[in-house]
């Protein structure tokens with residue numbers, strides 16, 4: 190799952206990726222399977238991986254990217270251990286979602302769409318999570334909802350996620 | 352046949368037709384937005400909803416098939432209300448910039464809003480904020496104005512087989528763009544502009560260079576000259592409001608003079624020249640065992656396509672530059688010298704039915720005069736706008752003649768504008784040069800028309816010359832794959848990027864569809880028949896050019912100024 194730890198870098202990964210692609214060479218129909226297995230291997234689907242898959246299966250990069258961005262399951266960025274999803278639905282937007290994002294950025298040091306260098310947090314923005322009464326809201330790891338968040342509460346909330 | 356009733360009128364139509372097809376027969380107008388005949392039939396926008404008796408919900412007429420005994424109502428108050436709602440939802444996420452939009456008064460969304468009498472938007476929706484991509488010299492993508500109809504994807508994927516665009520993300524975040532939101536300039540988009548031709552709104556448009564031309568015309572130090580592509584004279588009419596198929600050659604020349612151009616020249620002249628260079632190149636390849644089949648190289652979208660997708664076949668391309676670029680190179684050398692003008696003072700403008708020409712004139716290979724050979728390219732649409740800005744009304748302009756010498760041409764140069772025209776022009780010349788005999792009829796009907804791949808064998812002396820003609824890049828692919836597989840025994844292939852050839856180019860007036868293409872093609876051959884000279888090798892100005900300057904086809908000067916080389920590019924680089 191994790192990034193390859195040795196120094197062989199992309200070469201070894203490329204070989205393993207090709208093993209996933211090989212059975213589907215020239216077969217556009219295998220796209221979803223290949224993407225799923227590739228994400229299992231690498232943890233996410235960076236551009237070089239998508240290019241290799243596109244060329245292997247004989248489809249355009251546009252098609253691969255279209256599928257990758259359609260399914261929330263696929264990720265374009267390396268994922269941290271914990272996913273912080275800040276709601277940008279109308280209610281949260283009005284109740285200060287922008288301030289919330291800014292405070293989170295100040296604490297963890299990355300923008301939405303990025304992962305902290307220590308792989309602890311990935312920050313992202315999502316549509317209404319159905320907790321409008323608790324706006325502004327954030328959901329962590331897809332299950333813990335935190336509502337009516339004030340900037341000073343942020344370090345305390347994050348402490349729960351090592 | 353299937354029998355049904357639409358708005359109380361009986362109609363019979365073939366099985367498999369849609370409600371929309373049937374409605375057209377009885378003259379019931381159903382609004383559409385995502386639907387584009389033959390190109391995009393996906394039932395996405397739902398503006399075409401109609402009421403079908405017995406159905407639980409409204410059905411989209413553009414995709415719903417007819418059924419025996421069906422009773423359809425196209426205009427009930429509740430249908431109209433539902434359509435209005437769809438429209439309001441689209442508009443709630445649309446920048447209201449009509450006054451400053453290139454598509455003002457030629458926009459399907461704007462027309463619908465007007466027809467439905469939309470006067471306020473009840474939803475103050477969140478607006479998607481995606482940056483404008485103006486990286487390409489030819490096109491601008493403004494996703495804020497995109498209605499997600501996917502016509503551009505269909506044309507780029509199915510007709511051109513480039514697949515430069517895809518739908519990305521879901522729901523509200525959906526974006527129509529290249530992967531990773533890459534810039535159009537940095538990927539395999541061939542700049543053909545077919546997407547801009549089918550887009551119902553201003554979300555993909557040509558890059559407007561009209562102001563650059565006005566600035567040059569206002570500069571007294573500049574010697575501003577213009578060349579007009581073969582197809583432009585059968586397109587300008589539409590751009591200023593006339594019927595498709597109108598021919599405005601003389602009026603266009605007169606109008607360009609009134610705009611202040613110092614010389615009005617014709618790309619048809621260098622189209623004739625192309626035939627002499629390319630025809631001789633073909634004969635040389637046939638007699639000396641060069642790479643065959645040889646493929647035409649006048650269409651810059653096609654060149655880029657070959658560089659990206661078939662880099663292994665680049666040796667098959669003729670080394671001839673396109674007529675536009677031959678003209679550019681000669682204007683700042685031969686013409687400058689003859690006329691005693693400093694080439695540094697020449698500003699060379701080109702009017703084209705094409706967006707890819709804007710890209711072509713900036714290629715690094717296109718500076719062989721020592722300057723940028725062609726300074727700026729305007730599409731037919733932009734020329735139409737210039738005429739409007741200057742208050743020029745084509746129906747009130749006299750017919751004037753092009754200037755000599757670079758405005759002298761033949762019917763062979765003119766037919767370059769239609770698919771098969773380059774081939775026909777080449778055959779007229781190659782036949783006479785090789786056999787020394789005069790053609791009985793100059794009309795090679797086999798070359799003409801909209802068929803995707805046309806093939807013919809023409810007896811030239813002892814040699815049966817096998818040719819193929821393709822229009823639209825998807826059709827080119829079919830022939831190229833044959834070459835790759837070693838199954839193509841053609842001598843010469845004409846490839847045009849756009850369906851129908853240049854008369855259907857990405858810079859053509861909007862709308863451009865099959866019917867309109869056919870009308871422009873008819874007009875093109877009418878122009879050809881009207882010409883006194885109809886064979887390129889009979890063009891006296893071309894003969895003089897060789898005598899005074901170039902010496903001979905494929906000679907030293909030709910190689911320097913009129914021929915070029917190509918760059919393998921690959922995909923996903």
Ligand code: SF4
Pocket residue numbers: 445446447448449450452453454455456458459460461496552553554
């Ligand atoms: S795309 Fe159409 S509706 Fe939108 S701003 Fe332009 S003209 Fe107006």
Ligand code: SF4
Pocket residue numbers: 490506507511513514515516539540541542543544545546547
């Ligand atoms: S210009 Fe042509 S190749 Fe590029 S996106 Fe448009 S249709 Fe596709």
Ligand code: SF4
Pocket residue numbers: 496497498499500501502503504527546549550551552554555
């Ligand atoms: S860019 Fe134009 S053609 Fe493409 S999906 Fe958007 S509105 Fe439709």
Ligand code: FES
Pocket residue numbers: 276277278279280281282316317318319320321322324326
């Ligand atoms: S708007 Fe944030 S939870 Fe609904």
Ligand code: FES
Pocket residue numbers: 382383384385386393394395396397398399400411412413414
């Ligand atoms: S026009 Fe029929 S669904 Fe869009």
